[in-house]
Amino acid sequence: MLGIQTFAKLLLVSISSVKRRYLARYANAAFFMALFCLAIGSTGQSYAAWYEAKGQAVIVNGNKEKARRDATEEALKQALLFAGASINSVQQLTNGLLEREDITISSSGEVDHLELTDEIWHSDYVTVSVRADIFPAAKQCTAVEYDKNIATSYFMVENRNHLVEGKIPNFSEAVTRKLATEMSAQAQNLNLAYIAPHTTRWGVNGLEENVRALSRQSNAQFVLIGSISDVSVERQRPSSFAFWKEEKATRYFSLSIKVFDGINSGLLLQQDYVTEAAWPFDRFTDVDEFSSTFWRTEYGKAIKKQMQQLTADINETIACQPMTGRVLNVAGSHISVSLGRDNGIKNGDELFVYQTSEIIDRHGKAYLQYHIYPGAFVVENAYGNTARLIHKDSGIVANIQESDFVIKR
Known part of the structure; x- marks a missing residue:
């Protein structure tokens, strides 16, 4: 069994190899250096890594503050993308960084710690370096x-x-x-x-x-x-x-x-x-x-x-919205739907069929009401943008109509 130090070294070698391939693609945008924490815990734990990234932005009309913000955002975004984290909070974190002089922020979630380590001003552009402790994003759905x-x-x-x-x-x-x-x-x-x-x-x-x-x-x-x-x-x-x-x-x-x-x-x-x-x-x-x-x-x-x-x-x-399509045709015990291989549907997948109707309350406000057909439907044949389904248990498709809806969760 590998010791912790040997395992850490192998990890760093692997990361460096991936990093070199990534840098070859994004050399003009930023460069990265990842170092794993020295303390590695038990198996199954999510590990954080320190990432350093540089971003550059052109100074337009003498607006140095905007150039600084753009360069910081670019560096942070590239670090997050490289680490596999989401970028939905990049703007919020960037604004937080630029609010005060010590340029240090801590936050919960994927970015545990973030620092602006350096900024270099040139005649017409600025280079900003950030250092972030990032946890890769977990699959949400x-x-x-x-x-x-x-x-x-x-x-x-x-x-x-x-x-x-x-x-x-x-x-x-x-x-x-x-x-x-x-x-x-x-x-x-x-x-x-x-x-x-x-x-x-x-x-x-x-x-x-x-x-x-x-x-x-x-x-x-x-x-x-x-x-x-x-x-x-x-x-x-x-x-x-x-x-x-x-x-x-x-x-x-x-x-x-x-x-x-x-x-x-x-x-x-x-x-x-x-x-x-x-x-x-x-x-x-x-x-x-x-x-x-x-x-x-x-x-x-x-x-x-x-x-x-x-x-x-x-x-x-x-990202987490369930995939939804329409019933195109009902023929005997089979139904055809508007989802197929182009949507990631494959043979054997289970889908659910439902109808909608509009109801109006006593104040005149309209609501959608959902009627779910009992049981699941299995994809028998998946095509480019359509698929043919059959009921998983009974094979009965009574009361299903064209323009009903099908959903993949």
């Missing part, structure tokens, strides 16, 4: 393993006059597609599977019905709607005493989103994402909002960062 499909349409731009400068009429499409790209890269089980090729003004009237309609049309369980309220540009002309200087331009970005369960139109997440960054183009430049040139600007990077945060927020919100 079985549903986290299932693919979550989301449908949306191009985000509505509320004031299209904001798109005149730069001539970016397709800005909403570009941002929506950038979100799809970031979601695919960042979240393993999260897919922006369907984007309706038009913008939609989601008013209050008929909202729930429209959400359910988009969910049915796309065969996606979740629906994301978004509205961009600000893409304006603010220009600061140099004073008459510094006429040789170029004017500075700042462009804003403000996005409001809602995420619904498309099956019952329940609101799961409502959030605003606001940022600003330098706009490097003059008043007369035509900008291609789909181009790499645009997305490599500080403004493009700032929006991309908001898309990454939006992805993390959605993932955190719906």
Whole structure:
């Protein structure tokens, strides 16, 4: 049997190997060093590890405080991701770090201890180092393993006059597609599977019905709607005493989103994402909002960062939502449903069928009432986006109708 010291050394060698492969992929973002605690307890205990990470951020318009915050957040996020912890509290922890001069914070949960160990200021960017004692995240639910499909349409731009400068009429499409790209890269089980090729003004009237309609049309369980309220540009002309200087331009970005369960139109997440960054183009430049040139600007990077945060927020919100689909067809003793291998369904899985009805109380308020069909159904054949089920015990499917619902817990 290996001694504790030998075991610890082997662990460190293994971690270093993984770290080198990780660093090869993320060399330009941050670097990591992990050291396991010297005291290793009994078998089955969750171990914490110290992680050191560096983050960098560009100083825009002389705003050093924002650059410092961005660099700290980047370092902490990379450390958490590398350690296997969740990143839902990154912003909260970062803000806590920056509130006081000693730059030390302790918290319960995955991050046990956190320190800002160093910051180095350069002419146009800052490098921040953090050191964190992190416990890897425990699996919270079985549903986290299932693919979550989301449908949306191009985000509505509320004031299209904001798109005149730069001539970016397709800005909403570009941002929506950038979100799809970031979601695919960042979240393993999260897919922006369907984007309706038009913008939609989601008013209050008929909202729930429209959400359910988009969910049915796309065969996606979740629906994301978004509205961009600000893409304006603010220009600061140099004073008459510094006429040789170029004017500075700042462009804003403000996005409001809602995420619904498309099956019952329940609101799961409502959030605003606001940022600003330098706009490097003059008043007369035509900008291609789909181009790499645009997305490599500080403004493009700032929006991309908001898309990454939006992805993390959605993932955190719906990770443990049970996978739900619809009954497509009832034929004899078999039913076909709108869940399949693309959703992680496989032969032998057990699903449950239920119906919903609307009831109205004496005050006129509407509620959904659920009627669960007795027993479980077993997947007999799983296909791409559908599956054929049979009742686990009796094989009877009486009273089940098309448009009923099926759930995998």
